[in-house]
Amino acid sequence: MSAGSLIGMRSLLDPRPMEHRTPRTVDDWDAIRAWTDVKYMHFAVRPVGRATSPASSMYSISIGGIILTHFSYGVHVKLDDFDSESGNVLALTTVRGRTRHGVPRNAAELSGDQTFVVDCGHTPYRLDADQDHLQLNLTVPDRLLTDLALRWYGDVPSARLWSTPCVIGGPSSPWLALLDFATRTAAAAPDDVAHGRVGRQLEEMLAAQLLTEWARHAGVDLTTTSAVPAPGYVRTAVHYIDEHARDLPTIAEIAQVAGVSVRALSGAFAKYLGTSPRRYLVERRLQGVRRELTSGTQSVAAAAHAWGYVNMGSFAGAYRRRFGELPSQTLRRATRN
Known part of the structure; x- marks a missing residue:
């Protein structure tokens, strides 16, 4: 994929309908926290550097049981102490800027088009996002992935999967193409995505591709989950x-x-x-x-x-x-x- 087409792909990862793309920011930490507690889970956040007042951009849409968010704090932040009992998997895609995702004994620095996947119930997790960061994030309940594995494979992946954070996506990847499709559809038909069959179909597509790529990186064979x-x-x-x-x-x-x-x-x-x-x-x-x-x-x-x-x-x-x-x-x- 050429540099020009890559930049174009990044600009398309925006699920907001045109009427919601007028720049509006939120500078109230309490309001931002109340929103993130619902859309992701409870966690601790602290600004880094001189700029301590946020200029947050916040948008979300439900895709079946998945919450898709287009979000930034507008300042350099560090996040940790994610709620281990939330029952949620996070799939965090960096659209702009740089993010550093920390887990015990390992850390990954992401730029555009890459997604960090982590089950906060199995892995302590930290996030460092620079002032220019912009994220396209999925909050996926564990049950969606376990239900899908039960339906498709007759069993649930071992703990090896859930305790293995990984990076997926990247230029020309099926995952990035699916995110592009999902955000285009959400922007064009938000009601159908939030309440209709389109949303249920997108939910299964996203859950299936996420589970497949996560398992491949974790070395888990979904067809023989007990192996x-x-x-x-x-x-x-x-x-x-x-x-x-x-x-x-x-x-x-x-x-x-x-x-x-x-x-x-x-x-x-x-x-x-x-x-x-x-x-x-x-x-x-x-x-x-x-x-x-x-x-x-x-x-x-x-x-x-x-x-x-x-x-x-x-x-x-x-x-x-x-x-x-x-x-x-x-x-x-x-x-x-």
Whole structure:
């Protein structure tokens, strides 16, 4: 792609209808925070340098369950302390300026056309954006991606995916072309995108492409989601958990089956899966309940009890933190569909 066409592509990543493109900025930090808490999640923000008064540009539109935002603070800012219980994945595309995305032991500096993907529930995350930054961002509920994986592949990707932030997109990429299509459509037909079938179709296209590219960068094969690229004893432990999650095995029992100590197993899970045996077990149980609920054939209580949950209050809280909704909401949607 030539430099001229690249600049043209960047200018098109604007979902605002023409009547909303008149320059208007917001300089009230409280108003900006109230907006970002709803559109993304709660996080801490602080200005950097001499310019501490914002000149924020804010626009959003819903695409099914995805929130698409066209946003800038208008000043150099640092963001951190993102809400780990929001149940949201962020896909942050730099349209203008430079952004630096920090995660433990790694950081990525992005310029135009690249998207940083992170699940804040699995990875502590920080963002440094310069004064000239302009972002096209997607806020994607975890449940959209897990529901799509269940429908398309019959299973949910392992924790390796959710705990692996990555950079996708770039010039000539399918992801950038899809964002271009989505923003053009939103600008031309905002009502259809926000409330009609067009929006539901766009939602699935965006979720599917995001999941596909994220999995490729994380080294996760979506067609064999239970496969684990790790030593044999880790695969043995994973297989045992997958087969016996309903029976609530202890970590000592799992380690014994794998033929290693609890400490060795925990270290290997952290290295190869980005999680712990206990968290992996919890994940499989919650995903098992979710499969029961999305089938629409089980009550919430029956599905929870089938996977070993007795305290319904604790279960509902854990489920909501993982999927961003109550189990009853999952069941209602499945029954309605």
